[in-house]
Amino acid sequence: MSLDDIKDQIKKAELMNNRPIGSVNLIAVSKVQPIERVENVLRKGHRSFGENRVQEAYKKWPAWKEEFSKVVLHLLGPLQTNKVKEVLALFDVVHSLDREKLARVFSENIQKQGFSPEFFIQVNTGEEDQKAGISPNMADEFINQCKKVYGLPIVGLMCIPPINEEPALHFALLKKIAERNGLKRLSMGMSSDFLSAITFGSTDVRIGSAIFGKRT
Numbered sequence: 001m002s003l004d005d006i007k008d009q010i011k012k013a014e015l016m017n018n019r020p021i022g023s024v025n026l027i028a029v030s031k032v033q034p035i036e037r038v039e040n041v042l043r044k045g046h047r048s049f050g051e052n053r054v055q056e057a058y059k060k061w062p063a064w065k066e067e068f069s070k071v072v073l074h075l076l077g078p079l080q081t082n083k084v085k086e087v088l089a090l091f092d093v094v095h096s097l098d099r100e101k102l103a104r105v106f107s108e109n110i111q112k113q114g115f116s117p118e119f120f121i122q123v124n125t126g127e128e129d130q131k132a133g134i135s136p137n138m139a140d141e142f143i144n145q146c147k148k149v150y151g152l153p154i155v156g157l158m159c160i161p162p163i164n165e166e167p168a169l170h171f172a173l174l175k176k177i178a179e180r181n182g183l184k185r186l187s188m189g190m191s192s193d194f195l196s197a198i199t200f201g202s203t204d205v206r207i208g209s210a211i212f213g214k215r216t
């Protein structure tokens with residue numbers, strides 16, 4: 001597959017689900033991909049990219065952000081509070097906000113610098129021990145706290161369904177939590193399940209291997 005194929009499939013899914021064309025944002029997940037593959041996609045004019053690790057992103061994106069204008073960089077991976085300053089200096093959107101301490105440190109640093117990335121709160125919909133994300137039964141309280149106590153611009157929710165479960169159940173749960181909290185955006189859907197995610201209202205699909213090829 002390629003960038004154009006994926007964009008085509010997204011457009012068809014938008015039509016089929018009565019969604020406006022262009023309402024689903026395609027985040028091209030460039031983690032551990034060879035430089036040339038990512039540059040090809042940049043040269044085609046695509047500007048929305050996702051990375052999992054702060055350190056890896058710093059090796060590539062400062063130069064690409066200089067060379068290509070209007071890049072929007074999304075942080076998708078779990079995050080430690082000692083990385084917050086670096087995150088704020090490079091990323092435009094954070095998808096992995098999942099605990100109070102992180103919210104507090106972001107809030108303090110954002111107040112100092114005077115501008116903020118957009119945030120998705122990650123929900124651990126499968127309640128997996130090894131996975132990041134707030135547990136679903138704590139989500140309402142945490143969303144409220146992020147908005148009211150820490151003043152963070154929370155735009156939506158993000159989830160990564162468990163590997164061996166039907167993702168649709170998790171997409172439906174995420175949508176339900178977002179709706180009852182008045183959040184409009186849903187970061188859900190990867191290479192294997194983005195069409196299903198769009199059916200459940202995804203606004204931000206995160207696609208890596210289907211665009212760039214298998215990660216080595």
Ligand SMILES: *Cc1c(COP(=O)(O)O)cnc(C)c1O
Pocket residue numbers: 029031052076077160190191192206207208209210
């Ligand atoms: C790697 C990754 C993706 C992309 O996965 P693919 O299966 O290659 O599309 C999406 N979201 C997150 C959080 C990831 O870590």
